[in-house]
Amino acid sequence: MPDHDTYQHLISLLDASRVDYRLIDHEPEGATEAVCALRGHDASEAAKCIVLRVKVDRRTTRHVLAVVPGDRRVDLDAVRELFGARYAGFSDAETAERLARSVPGTVLPFSFDPDLEVLADPDVVARPRLYFNAARLDRSLVISGTDYARLARPRVARIAVPAPAPAQEGGPPGA
Template sequence: MNSTFASASSLTTLLDEHEARYRVIDHPPEGNTEKASRLRGHPLDAAAKCLVVRVRTGKTRQHVLVVVPGDRRVDIAAVRDLYGCRSATVAPLDVAEQLTGSVSGAIPPFTFHPDLDLVVDPALLHHDEIFFNAGTLDRSYALRTDDYVRVMRPRLETVAQDV
């Protein structure tokens, strides 16, 4: 897999190779999770909200794609504690877009860059399907949750907090 990921066709190829069950949903451009969820017609907590977080231990820097349900937010302190570091912050926009190959607001819950860990809050996995923008603001996927877990094998940790 290439170190960057930008196209929905690459995601489709990956899902097809793993025989994952999904639907493609085309819609007007939208990067806000709440508004995109309304356009796609699903509960907000079934949306995969993605945020790139930079964790720092001394001089070492690491990036984490943190995925939480759409009705919650990333608990930065929980991510910091999870990595046992002294500092955790939201990654700069250009860094997040470079590591994910996607525009902000359209980052899918997939990591393909070797410098980007994946941590998913288990609260996202309570629905049969999860929903997310597929690297662009005008295309989303509805993916069977069990297929997502099977394909990505994410690290499951409680990293979400109520809004």
């Protein structure tokens, strides 16, 4: 899948909309914590983007791009309830890549596919600075949450919960 096409689409959108943005080149990285360290900011300022499959009923499946702060995780129960669905879970890799038009670790908080609805946590659109990989592992972008919301037009709902604390080495299980 040519990720440079998605990158070019994003840059064209930002330029045509006259949005103030900054590009950041860095070592290739897709993991949120690692790329935040390379870019030099807190994970709460990152947009973590995950493609979900939401089964509304036996015959209706929707695909949703969930965008949450980088230091949190998607609350699948909240997504399920929001859509009045039977099930909400992670999409398979092939479907996610096709709909997001990029590979894991480079998924944008924007959708360029009509079959992929954008759903963002309110803490994402409230950020003064929002960082995300720009459909490439070696280049990121920073824009304001306000500009992001204006361009991406996400459905905004509380869908993020705290990420589990990392396990401490050498401590007792469950500590």
